[in-house]
Amino acid sequence: MSQTSHTPTAGDENPRPSGAMRGPQRRLRLAAYPSLLAMPALLLLIAAMGYPLLTVTLRSFSDPAWGLQNYVWFFSTPVNVTVLWRTFSIAAWVTIVCVIAAYPYAYLMTAVGPRLRLVLILCVLVPFWVSGVVRTLAWVILLQDSGIINSVIRLLGFDGVKLIRTQTGVVIGMAQVLLPFMILPLYSVMRGIDLRLVQAARSLGARPARAFLQIYLPLSLPGVFAGAIIVFILSLGFYITPALLGGPRSTMLSTLVQSQVLSLLNWGRGGAMGVVLLVATFVLLALAAPLMRQRHKQASRS
Amino acid sequence: MTARERGAAIDIKGATKRYGNFTALDDVSLHIEPGEFMTLLGPSGSGKTTTLNVVAGFTDLTSGDLAVGGKSIVALPAHKRNIGVVFQHYALFPHLTVGKNVAYPLTLRGMDKQARDRLVVRALDMVKMADFAHRYPSELSGGQQQRVALARAIVFDPPLLLMDEPLGALDKKLREWLQLEIKRIHRELGTTFVYVTHDQEEALVLSDRIAVFNQGRIEQVGTGRQLYDEPTTLFVAKFIGESTSLRGTAQTSGNETSLTIAGQKIVAKGKLASGGKPVVLLRPEKLSLAGANTPPAAGQNSLTGEVSEAIYLGSGSKYQVTLRDGSVAIVRASLEATPFSIGDTVDLRWSVVDAKLLADDDRADMTMT
Numbered sequence: 001m002s003q004t005s006h007t008p009t010a011g012d013e014n015p016r017p018s019g020a021m022r023g024p025q026r027r028l029r030l031a032a033y034p035s036l037l038a039m040p041a042l043l044l045l046i047a048a049m050g051y052p053l054l055t056v057t058l059r060s061f062s063d064p065a066w067g068l069q070n071y072v073w074f075f076s077t078p079v080n081v082t083v084l085w086r087t088f089s090i091a092a093w094v095t096i097v098c099v100i101a102a103y104p105y106a107y108l109m110t111a112v113g114p115r116l117r118l119v120l121i122l123c124v125l126v127p128f129w130v131s132g133v134v135r136t137l138a139w140v141i142l143l144q145d146s147g148i149i150n151s152v153i154r155l156l157g158f159d160g161v162k163l164i165r166t167q168t169g170v171v172i173g174m175a176q177v178l179l180p181f182m183i184l185p186l187y188s189v190m191r192g193i194d195l196r197l198v199q200a201a202r203s204l205g206a207r208p209a210r211a212f213l214q215i216y217l218p219l220s221l222p223g224v225f226a227g228a229i230i231v232f233i234l235s236l237g238f239y240i241t242p243a244l245l246g247g248p249r250s251t252m253l254s255t256l257v258q259s260q261v262l263s264l265l266n267w268g269r270g271g272a273m274g275v276v277l278l279v280a281t282f283v284l285l286a287l288a289a290p291l292m293r294q295r296h297k298q299a300s301r302s
Numbered sequence: 303m304t305a306r307e308r309g310a311a312i313d314i315k316g317a318t319k320r321y322g323n324f325t326a327l328d329d330v331s332l333h334i335e336p337g338e339f340m341t342l343l344g345p346s347g348s349g350k351t352t353t354l355n356v357v358a359g360f361t362d363l364t365s366g367d368l369a370v371g372g373k374s375i376v377a378l379p380a381h382k383r384n385i386g387v388v389f390q391h392y393a394l395f396p397h398l399t400v401g402k403n404v405a406y407p408l409t410l411r412g413m414d415k416q417a418r419d420r421l422v423v424r425a426l427d428m429v430k431m432a433d434f435a436h437r438y439p440s441e442l443s444g445g446q447q448q449r450v451a452l453a454r455a456i457v458f459d460p461p462l463l464l465m466d467e468p469l470g471a472l473d474k475k476l477r478e479w480l481q482l483e484i485k486r487i488h489r490e491l492g493t494t495f496v497y498v499t500h501d502q503e504e505a506l507v508l509s510d511r512i513a514v515f516n517q518g519r520i521e522q523v524g525t526g527r528q529l530y531d532e533p534t535t536l537f538v539a540k541f542i543g544e545s546t547s548l549r550g551t552a553q554t555s556g557n558e559t560s561l562t563i564a565g566q567k568i569v570a571k572g573k574l575a576s577g578g579k580p581v582v583l584l585r586p587e588k589l590s591l592a593g594a595n596t597p598p599a600a601g602q603n604s605l606t607g608e609v610s611e612a613i614y615l616g617s618g619s620k621y622q623v624t625l626r627d628g629s630v631a632i633v634r635a636s637l638e639a640t641p642f643s644i645g646d647t648v649d650l651r652w653s654v655v656d657a658k659l660l661a662d663d664d665r666a667d668m669t670m671t
Contacts, residue, residue: 194391194393196389196391196393197393197395197396199360199380199387199389199393200387200389200393200395201395201406202359202360202379202380202381203358203359203360203380203381203383203385203386203387203455204381204406204407204410204454204455204458205381205382205384205407205410205411205458206381206406206410207381208381210410211381214406215395218397219396219397
């Protein structure tokens with residue numbers, strides 16, 4: 001390894017002095033225009049994200065005719081508004097479930113030894129490597145009326161619970177799929193928290209629970225916010241899981257978009273839905289931003 | 303209330319801490335007077351920080367007892383011990399301002415805002431950081447952060463303050479200045495201070511008494527002067543100050559031990575009670591150099607060697623003399639003494655009474671850095 005990386009440098013500089021001259025110059029040029037380094041990613045984003053987004057937005061105003069008729073239709077159809085609201089509500093529930101499940105898990109990852117930590121990281125990542133469809137189908141088996149969860153509940157003497165084709169089922173399935181996106185940012189923030197701060201708080205007279213709530217928790221909040229934003233935004237656009245686990249009463253906006261575009265070939269209306277979702281997300285993030293910026297500044301002070 | 307009354311006495315009795323097969327603390331006993339400045343000195347892994355953590359309540363003892371102010375606190379959790387702790391890396395809460403950091407222990411004690419503010423200002427005044435109350439810790443330098451940490455540890459008026467290498471992360475100049483500040487604060491508060499360091503100079507500057515730790519045990523407890531002049535083990539002698547140790551073929555006759563080093567014979571008062579191999583220990587300022595042809599005075603020992611290094615220090619000179627058996631002696635000479643240069647053959651002289659006879663100990667060598 002070290003040999004192969006060494007040889008080209010030696011070859012560059014020794015036999016051809018002119019080549020050695022050009023090397024530093026080129027490096028200098030790259031350093032002067034750091035934006036050049038971002039070009040590949042930027043081009044990909046423009047081609048795969050910017051252009052389609054622009055088309056969708058244009059079509060929402062121009063298909064079938066120029067005007068606002070698609071937006072008027074969206075907001076005058078009660079089903080659409082209900083589904084939009086439900087989409088945000090499901091995303092919020094998924095985020096809450098993820099925070100509650102991920103926080104202790106991420107904390108445990110910082111507290112255990114290296115070997116156990118590896119096991120915990122694998123437990124997070126292995127489901128990640130399994131296709132989302134497969135995982136969702138697994139949840140169908142688990143959640144259905146005669147599934148394992150209901151069997152256990154009935155075995156314990158309770159009445160069965162309706163999970164499949166309900167909003168609860170959708171939230172459970174989505175939270176499981178999105179959990180790694182909450183655990184990993186949380187873990188990276190928690191790993192940076194100096195545990196001696198908690199020790200210091202204890203020496204100053206804080207009970208362990210109080211030291212946690214007043215010192216550790218505030219310092220871990222940037223991780224919670226980072227994870228929450230990722231999970232929330234990914235939840236808004238979820239398609240497969242709600243389609244497979246949900247019923248008509250748990251339809252999310254992505255399913256409506258799909259039926260407008262692919263079933264009804266109504267590109268304008270589908271585009272309008274997408275734009276409404278996008279704008280609503282931006283508004284929500286803008287509202288949450290001041291809170292998060294403050295937290296972030298405090299965290300960067302550590 | 304006099305200063306001494308505010309500090310608490312500490313009694314550590316037979317403190318032992320084991321981690322599996324490793325013994326971090328091996329039957330350590332130490333009494334600290336109320337208001338005393340006690341330094342725990344030793345190399346890393348010698349048990350000094352473990353002792354501090356045990357007193358603070360961060361580490362449980364395997365066996366032994368610990369009392370502060372006459373009351374055993376072994377069973378008390380850290381947050382009920384009412385002991386101030388200053389950490390090496392400051393451990394200020396990054397999400398709170400300096401003022402709120404210092405107010406934190408008072409808030410925990412349910413103090414009302416007015417009284418709290420008054421005490422915070424007083425504590426910050428004491429460390430000369432009153433103008434920084436609204437800053438965040440990250441906006442302060444290392445030395446400033448450590449002063450805030452000190453204010454936070456004393457603001458609730460604990461009878462005992464523990465400091466774990468608080469100046470370890472700071473540069474030399476700042477360290478020396480803060481040492482004097484800590485000394486002043488100790489005098490003003492009258493609190494008992496227990497200070498952990500591996501820096502013998504720092505220990506000498508600060509302490510009333512020093513406990514020298516090695517391999518989980520206390521080697522010797524005493525004032526700096528006692529440890530320097532009357533070390534009881536070679537480890538202590540080498541850890542505190544500079545020294546020259548001479549080894550040779552030993553012979554004991556009466557109350558005198560003689561060593562033969564490369565054919566020359568020297569004598570030292572006393573003999574080793576424990577038996578074992580004797581070492582003659584000499585401090586640099588007790589040694590002098592003479593030209594090879596001047597005869598030694600009565601009661602003086604003399605060893606021939608060659609000057610291998612000569613350093614002018616302004617207030618005097620420092621020489622390294624390589625003896626015939628290859629060992630090296632360090633000599634501090636006054637300005638009036640005859641100067642020598644590298645390569646000169648000289649006689650190393652000292653009074654018999656100035657030599658210290660100690661038992662040889664190969665553990666002592668690991669401490670030299």
